[in-house]
Amino acid sequence: MTAARTAARTAAAPRRRAVAGWTAIGAALLVVGAVAAAIGGIAQMPAAGLLDPQSATPDGGRALARILEGHGVAVTVARDRAAAEDAVTSASTLVLTDTAPLSDEALAAVTGTAADVVLLEPRSRDLRLLLARSGPAGIGEGAAPPGCGLAEAVRAGEVSPGTVFRAVGDAVGCYPSGDGHGLLVLETGDRRIAALDATALLTNELLARDGNAALGVNLLGRRSHVVWYLPALQDSDLATAPTVGELTPDWVTPAIALLAGAALAAAVWRGRRFGPLVAETLPVSVRAGETTVGRAQLYARAGDAGHAADQLRIAALDRLARLVGLGPAASAREVSDAVAVHLSADPGAVAGVLLDAVPRTDRELVDLAARLRDLEDALASKSDAIVTGTLRPERNTP
Structure with a gap:
């Protein structure tokens, strides 16, 4: 009897190790999938707190907002598209952070009524639509002088731009560095659209360097009212691709469920029932x-x-x-x-x-x-x- 129990424990040990191994592999796959999905989602959404006028973190924009208010400029923070459209008037400056959630039509609609527009994190699409098909041109190479006749840039003096842009058509480039300019400005009558990499110039951590604060106040404080809009994911009106479930016929899901149930029933019916070993009499006796x-x-x-x-x-x-x-x-x-x-x-x-x-x-x-x-x-x-x-x-x- 002791030998039978010992044999049962010996046979069950590899089985337990195999089950534990497959369980660990399954858990690892789930964790890897969840991490990949989270990373993919993070790559598609604006960074939380970046250039937020109410954030006091190093990447926030609260310092610039407080300086503007100190100069008599009213700052309205809009965290969704409806609030931004309600707050913007023909006498307002619309300040935009990352516009990834907005479609081309939504971007044109939300910027159409503003007197001035300042793009703090311009994407290639933003430059193409709003600044005469301009585009990015790489990274700046250290401190740069204004290099243009724009009064706001001349008063601010030298800055160290991050991403630089290529000026096309009527767009004016300031702060030449590398293969582009750190600031693009397009003026149409009394309306101005400006684009700069504010993450390298106007955050709380960097605002006190060089002429960063002066440049930010001069660009954003041109009007007496600023609407600081941070586009959110819920503002998106982008068309999404149909899912696999939407593309497959209605009968596919019930058929898959039926096949899975049949496979499970067959496994239970024909599968080996693991349990303790049972001692049986050998068919042949050996001396x-x-x-x-x-x-x-x-x-x-x-x-x-x-x-x-x-x-x-x-x-x-x-x-x-x-x-x-x-x-x-x-x-x-x-x-x-x-x-x-x-x-x-x-x-x-x-x-x-x-x-x-x-x-x-x-x-x-x-x-x-x-x-x-x-x-x-x-x-x-x-x-x-x-x-x-x-x-x-x-x-x-x-």
Whole structure:
């Protein structure tokens, strides 16, 4: 019965490891998928707090908004498209952060009524639609002078632009750096549209450098009212591609569910039911002597004297442990020491026979077997003498 339970535990261990391994792989795939989806979503949405006029973080724009208010400019913060359209008038300056959520039509509609427009994070689409098909031209190369006749830039002086842009048509470029300009301005009558990389100039952390603060106040404070619009994802009116579910016929989903249910039922019906092993009677009885002879012939054919010695030692240790009164949990070293104590023999010599000696040839293996037998005979004889009373165990005298 103990052997059956041991065999059941031995067989169940690899199965548990396999189940745990597949579970870990599935969990890892789910985590990787969730992280990839989160990263993909983050790449498509505006950075939270960036150039927010109410944010005091290093990337926020609260410092510039407070300076504008100190100069008598009213700042209205709009966090959705409807609020921005309601707040913008023909006398307002519309300040736009990342316009990714807006379609071309929505961008044109929200900027159409403003007197001035300032793009703080201009995209290629914004430059194409609002600044005469201008476009990005790379990254600036350090501090740059105004390099243009725009009064606001001349008063501000030198700045260090981040992204620079290529001026096309009637658009005027200021702050030449690298292959482009750090500021683009397009004036149509009394209306002005300006674009600059405010993330490198007008954030709370960078506003005090060079002429950044002056440039920001001059551009955004041209009118007495500023509508600072931060487009949100819910403002998007972009058409989304149809999903796989929308493209497939209506009967596909029920069919897949039916096939999955059938597969599950088949797996339950025909699958192996894992559980404890059950001991069954072998169809053929094999005598122990035949098994022993067969193993001995295999060891002899392989010439593995060391392995054969190990098998002899294992059996001898089991018998010796019973003779000295040790349980099955006793280690080989404990059995060897106990045998040496019972026989009053040298522990090193006994350990050499039971543990250490490694036979290399058949002759050495035969000698080891003889010594094991002699050791068992000596211990058995002494145990019999103690039982019959002809030999008393040694005791320490007080």
